[in-house]
Amino acid sequence: MAAVKLKFSSVLSSSDPHTNPVVIIGIPKNLAKINYHDINVKFGARVPEEIFHSALTAVQSSPDVCPLYLNSATLSPLPTKCSRHNAPSRSHAITKCVRSAAVSGKDSFIVVACEKQDVFPSAIAVARAYPLYSKKTNLSNKVPAGSTSSEKSPVTVTVEYLLIGNASPLTEEECLMLERAAESVRTTARIVDTPCNEMNTDHFLEEISIVAKELGIEPFVIRDKELENQGFGGIYGVGKAALNPPALAVLSHLPKGATKTIAWVGKGIMYDTGKIHYFKYGLFTAMPGMKRDCGGASGILGAFRLAVLTGFKENLHAVFCLAENSVGPLSTRPDDIHTLYSGRTVEINNTDAEGRLVLADGVFYAHKDLKADIILDMATLTGGQSVATGKQHAAVLTNNAHWENAMVNAGLVSGDLTFPIPFCPDFHFSEFNSAVADMKNSVADRSNALSSCAGLFILAHLGFDYPGVWMHVDMAAPVHCGERATGYGVGLLVSLFGRYSNSALLQSIGPAIEEDIAEDGGENEKKKMRLN
Numbered sequence: 018m019a020a021v022k023l024k025f026s027s028v029l030s031s032s033d034p035h036t037n038p039v040v041i042i043g044i045p046k047n048l049a050k051i052n053y054h055d056i057n058v059k060f061g062a063r064v065p066e067e068i069f070h071s072a073l074t075a076v077q078s079s080p081d082v083c084p085l086y087l088n089s090a091t092l093s094p095l096p097t098k099c100s101r102h103n104a105p106s107r108s109h110a111i112t113k114c115v116r117s118a119a120v121s122g123k124d125s126f127i128v129v130a131c132e133k134q135d136v137f138p139s140a141i142a143v144a145r146a147y148p149l150y151s152k153k154t155n156l157s158n159k160v161p162a163g164s165t166s167s168e169k170s171p172v173t174v175t176v177e178y179l180l181i182g183n184a185s186p187l188t189e190e191e192c193l194m195l196e197r198a199a200e201s202v203r204t205t206a207r208i209v210d211t212p213c214n215e216m217n218t219d220h221f222l223e224e225i226s227i228v229a230k231e232l233g234i235e236p237f238v239i240r241d242k243e244l245e246n247q248g249f250g251g252i253y254g255v256g257k258a259a260l261n262p263p264a265l266a267v268l269s270h271l272p273k274g275a276t277k278t279i280a281w282v283g284k285g286i287m288y289d290t291g292k293i294h295y296f297k298y299g300l301f302t303a304m305p306g307m308k309r310d311c312g313g314a315s316g317i318l319g320a321f322r323l324a325v326l327t328g329f330k331e332n333l334h335a336v337f338c339l340a341e342n343s344v345g346p347l348s349t350r351p352d353d354i355h356t357l358y359s360g361r362t363v364e365i366n367n368t369d370a371e372g373r374l375v376l377a378d379g380v381f382y383a384h385k386d387l388k389a390d391i392i393l394d395m396a397t398l399t400g401g402q403s404v405a406t407g408k409q410h411a412a413v414l415t416n417n418a419h420w421e422n423a424m425v426n427a428g429l430v431s432g433d434l435t436f437p438i439p440f441c442p443d444f445h446f447s448e449f450n451s452a453v454a455d456m457k458n459s460v461a462d463r464s465n466a467l468s469s470c471a472g473l474f475i476l477a478h479l480g481f482d483y484p485g486v487w488m489h490v491d492m493a494a495p496v497h498c499g500e501r502a503t504g505y506g507v508g509l510l511v512s513l514f515g516r517y518s519n520s521a522l523l524q525s526i527g528p529a530i531e532e533d534i535a536e537d538g539g540e541n542e543k544k545k546m547r548l549n
Contacts, residue, residue: 020171021147023203025140025195027187029177032126033061034090040118042093042111042139043130045077047181051130055179059128064090082117091118102410106135108432109409111142112498119146127176133184134526136191137198138432141508143176144199148501150210191522197326198511202504205319209312209502213288217261218339221285221311225266225337228322237267249382250355251363251374255286256340258348263340263375265382270325270333277390278332279517280383281321281510284372284396285314285339310372312496313396314339316506323511328519334387338375342368354454358382359478364451367459372398373471374458377478380487384479391420393513394475395490395506401467403494410436411492411505414472420486423513426528431508435490438469442481445470449477 032039039059041048051073053066060069064085072083076094083092093114095107103109115127129139176195178187187195208216208224222238229236241262244253249265256263289307314337321335349355353365358378376394383389406412413424413435421437428435439445448460448470456477460470472489479487495505511518515527 020149022171022173023144023147023196023199024173024175025187025192025199026175026177027180027192029055029058029128029179030126030175031058031061034059034063034086035061037124037126038089038118038120039126039128040091040093040114041128041130042095042114043179044095044107045097047130047132048076048092048094049073050181051179056128059126060086060090082114089120093118102434102436104138104429104432104434106131106138106142106432108138108142111139112145115143115146122172124173124175127174128179129176130179130181132181134430136178136180136187137195137512137522137526138430138508140176140195140198141202141432141504143174144202145206145498145503147174147203148210149203149207191520194327194520194522198323198507201319201323202507204322204504205315205507206502206504208315208318209309209496209504212308213341216308216311217287217341218256218259218264218285219261221287221314221337221339222264222266225268225318228318229268232268232270232322232325234268234270234325237269238264240264247358248356248360249358249378251357251376251378252338252340254349254353254355254365255342255371255374258345259341259343261287261341264337265379266337266339267387268321268335269387270321270329272330272332275330275332277517278334278388279391279514280334280336280380280387280389280393281317282336282376282379282383282392282394283314283317283338284310284312284376284394284398285337286310286372286375286397287339287341289342289369289371290344306497309496309502310342310397311339312492312502312505313394313398313490316395316492316496316504317510319504319507320510323507324514324518327511327523329514329517330519331517334383334389336379336383336387338379340371340375342371357478358385361456361478362454364454364457366457370459370471372396373474376475380475381478384483384485389485391486391488392479393488393490393510395492395510397493397496398491399468399471399493401463401471402491405438405468406436406494408494408498410434411490411495411509412436412438412468414438414440414469414489414491415487416440416476416481416483417486417488420488423528423530424488424490424509427509427513427515430526430528431512433505433507433509433512434495435509438472439466440469440473441466442473442476446473446477446481449474
């Protein structure tokens with residue numbers, strides 16, 4: 018498929034499906050509310066009113082796509098039913114509809130009939146359908162001799178919204194925000210899709226620099242032996258065997274008038290060989306796909322870009338823990354003991370449990386050096402995540418009951434679905450007991466809340482009595498769908514912190530934050546918290 022540029026509009030423009038295909042997407046009850054005289058501008062006089070109404074009747078009882086004019090104008094109904102743990106926008110279904118309707122080589126249109134609160138997740142869903150990374154050779158896309166361009170001009174896919182009900186039309190500013198959101202999601206997915214020979218720690222630092230330049234921010238980077246010198250035993254120990262050295266990189270947004278400091282910490286393992294553990298147990302068939310182990314850091318980079326571009330009102334830091342978990346003479350061995358940035362010692366009993374080591378350094382840096390009040394880490398951390406919460410829902414773990422609810426709600430409104438796992442260090446942290454160090458890096462019993470344990474390892478370096486808010490997002494499964502990255506995390510984070518945004522659209526869908534809680538000073542909410 019040719020390169021695609023996405024545009025967003027609140028106005029239905031005139032077009033002819035013979036030259037510019039159109040797909041109309043919506044829940045059947047919303048499609049039923051479309052007035053033919055409003056939508057007719059998309060049909061170029063090729064779809065009579067009676068055909069359109071017959072199609073509307075058909076999709077009320079059938080989930081099948083209904084053609085209006087050949088396959089160039091179609092009605093694509095979303096599922097009528099939606100369970101309480103699924104996004105009301107049906108965003109996963111939107112992505113499938115768009116992929117099925119995509120036409121190569123032609124400018125086309127997508128009309129989304131929805132309520133206003135579903136505009137943002139639908140934009141993200143559309144973006145997921147148009148991945149950027151490809152190394153396929155396509156002779157039909159080669160430019161004729163004498164051309165000065167190395168590629169064909171990109172086709173434009175315009176997403177137009179038909180808002181149901183009495184909602185005010187989208188403003189130009191809101192359409193621009195949706196365009197930036199789509200760019201951020203697609204860039205995040207591109208980084209995750211790119212193999213390590215093209216996306217190592219050096220390349221990821223270049224991606225950070227590109228975003229920093231766009232935002233007018235100077236990146237802060239600690240790299241290679243300097244990590245060891247400053248005590249980052251987790252990041253350095255994981256990445257020291259790689260040709261491209263490990264790094265801790267930070268982007269900081271510090272607006273005037275800010276009263277809170279928030280840090281997003283991302284696991285950026287550019288490739289995870291599992292090191293010596295794979296050699297011992299012969300697990301080489303588990304290695305393909307490990308280019309996606311930078312999904313947490315990639316999602317945070319995309320979310321940080323979008324949050325700052327839309328006007329984030331509080332201090333926001335993006336911390337990237339970058340390393341390649343490689344095999345070599347300098348590789349960490351099982352039984353080695355590393356001292357992490359927190360000062361706590363870790364006995365390595367699994368060289369494939371490396372993500373928690375780099376994140377432990379990152380979150381403690383966020384606490385000690387950045388003075389963050391709220392720390393969220395995001396990572397493709399455990400294979401057990403998909404067992405615990407499935408392929409679509411990230412597992413979320415936190416020391417704060419209010420923010421746990423907020424993460425679930427942010428998943429529902431953004432389409433980046435989440436579900437909580439038990440926060441109970443009383444039962445689970447003993448899995449890391451070590452006779453010779455403060456803790457081991459992997460559990461004794463893998464059947465005992467594996468994903469919860471992995472998250473608790475990170476929090477242990479802040480301390481279980483940490484007075485701030487700590488949140489953990491394990492998105493090992495939803496980082497990809499099949500062989501393609503999803504750009505997961507961008508929508509989740511900007512929605513979760515939507516109340517801190519200047520974007521009216523993000524504010525409207527962002528879950529309540531602590532200062533919004535009851536006038537009793539939040540006493541009722543505090544009683545629900547489960548802090549150890």
